[in-house]
Amino acid sequence: MNFDLSEEQQMLNDSLRRFVTNEYGFEKRGEIISSGTGIDRATWSNFAEMGLLGFTFPEDYDGLGGNAIDTMVVMENFGRGLVVEPYLATVVLAGGLIRDAGNDAQKADILPGITSGERLLALAHYEPGARYNLSHVQTTARKDGDHFQISGQKTAVLHGGQANQLIVSARTSGGVNDESGLSLFLVDSSAKGVKVDDFATHDGHRTAEISFSNVTVGADNLIGIIDEAFPAIEKAVDLGIAALCAEAVGAMEAMNAATLEYIKTRKQFGVPIGKFQVLQHRMADMFIQTEQTKTMAILAASEADSNDRASRREAISMAKTLVGQGARYVGQQGVQLHGGMGVTDEMFAAHLFKRLTLINLLFGDADHHLAQVSDGLLAKTA
């Protein structure tokens, strides 16, 4: 039992902290967000040089053999600086899926390209009406000789518009909500029949609505076992959740720092407003929520790589529940304590608030995951 970062992780943490402070400032970030693609290729190359993009891939595929704790260190810093690059989409979700479910040829084909920064991938899984239900998939992949034909609609594809390739979930058998009968396919974004609508998100990231109309892919584009992709999807999403939990911690710590600074300097009634006990206790509660969230992000990262499904799912859902709630509290109160300034675009706190809000909405909000934990209690009864 120990909560210390390894020496390498500590070094990674230090260099990322420097990077976020010195090279990914508020103004720079603003320029990236308002650029055409919403991402910065130079930053991405920088990440590649730092070794960030292949951190969690096996060494055989140009990776560093890291784990979800390493991802936690990265994401916490990204949260602190509100980094909008497609790390979650490409490295954590798509990269994680290829690493865990892909065959040797696919790993050899894809992972080095992610590591070098040349390739961007995205996971196209959620569908309209599915809300947070992972097994709800209506997109179909029909076998046609030695090809598959994919048709359907995907929503909330994070950085889908920036990706060269998409990992698409589709139903190869079974009913709409069945866990069995799902398969994963690698699809080029430029393939015939793929239509991508790219949107900015409120927090400066990108999302896409993507439709597939009789898109033809070869049988070797199938990732993992046909009809049996659900566990891989679930695990990739769990990795994504653990990463988001860590990102939330970084953003919450940044929010607390910004708010603390503000209430120590802003004067009303002749004193800094931080002298008022009502604000002091609010700040204390924000601090408590953040510490609790940090603990749960560590738990999530520790369990995210586990193949013990019940234990992993319980930990991930407990974590996302408390992280969602904590992110909401710290986000709202951070804005509140900034007063009028908190609702202006010029304040970093406002941007932290938007990211924290959207983190709760991604991959299941607090209510969704609380229901997962709750139903888990019921299952244990039986």
Place this chain on the structure above:
Amino acid sequence: MDLNYTPEQEAFRTEVRQFLEDNLPDDIRERVQKRLRPDKAMTERWQKILFDKGWGASTWPKEYGGTGWDPIQQIIFEEERALAGAPRQLDFGLRMVAPVIMTFGNDEQKQRFLPGILSGEDWWCQGYSEPGAGSDLASLRTSAKREGDHYIVNGQKTWTTLGQHADWIFCLVRTSNEGKPQQGISFLLIDMNTPGIEVRPIIMLDGEHEINEVYFDNVKVPAENLIGEENQGWTYAKFLLGHERTGLANVGQWKAMMKRLKEVARQEQDGQRPLIENTRFRDRLAQLDAELRALELTVLRVLTDKRGPGPQASILKIRGTEIGQQLFEMLMEAGGQDAIAHIPEALELDYNGPRAGSMEATPSAGDYFNMRKLSIFGGSNEIQRNIISQLVLGL
């Protein structure tokens, strides 16, 4: 970073579990698990059993007869202790005054007081709060005037938990009115059998006698009972409160209670179904379960931090007491209207009379009422937030 217990720690857990299985008397286990009225003889008997094993003080270093366990071992011991249904040892001697004596007392005081605490022979209580000095502890007025080789103590202490059983009281007394209120306080150990001390019960809202007022009328205390230096008591008092707060997270106890609450939710009927199938109740249980998991890991994170707990211990006090109170509240609510009957005589081991509802429901409302104290004592949770904002946030 590794959240798993090491094989050595797992082996230690097995050893503790086995010891408890072999040595915890059935009547004590029954009394604790049914949440019956605490009993002095029971507490002393259990302390003696632990003492004989060499486990009398899980938080003490070996040189004073403690176990020398590290924080993780202490946590494992507390978890297993609670799970087995063994009573919680008394904090006042073991976790509160003893660390002060070890750190600030002289050799003579260590030799004189520590063995009695360890064996359970001496029962201690705490003389901090006064009617006019609660959260504002430093405004205390109980005075100690030096006369030759004695102090003469006059004043009143209150909220003295289990003072009716105590052989000794550790007191904060005023030895000077010069300077800031904090500067004139001394830390004095007083024999409860000294003439001039009177203990009067305060009955709590659950009808139980747990706390007291203690009056001092020209009580003669040998000067050798002063800890450390005169007028330096505030430093020792704060040191003690830091130790108290870490223990107040009480995770082992709450984990055992959570396990029990889940069992109760399966046993209690909600119409034609077990209560656990009631979604609203179960969702709240799940929320609490997640918060308890967070508390458990936060305690481990803080206690294994090489920089030591410091003022962050206030987080543990706040969250630990909030979660404990919610556990008692849900345990009461699990019984529904079975919880409304007040049957004080049913809190004794030999009770065979009628009850309203299940055995589980009998003590549940009383416990809930009683446990409102958690967020008030040991420095109220509002005072803890003051500590966080001043010492952690620098406000």
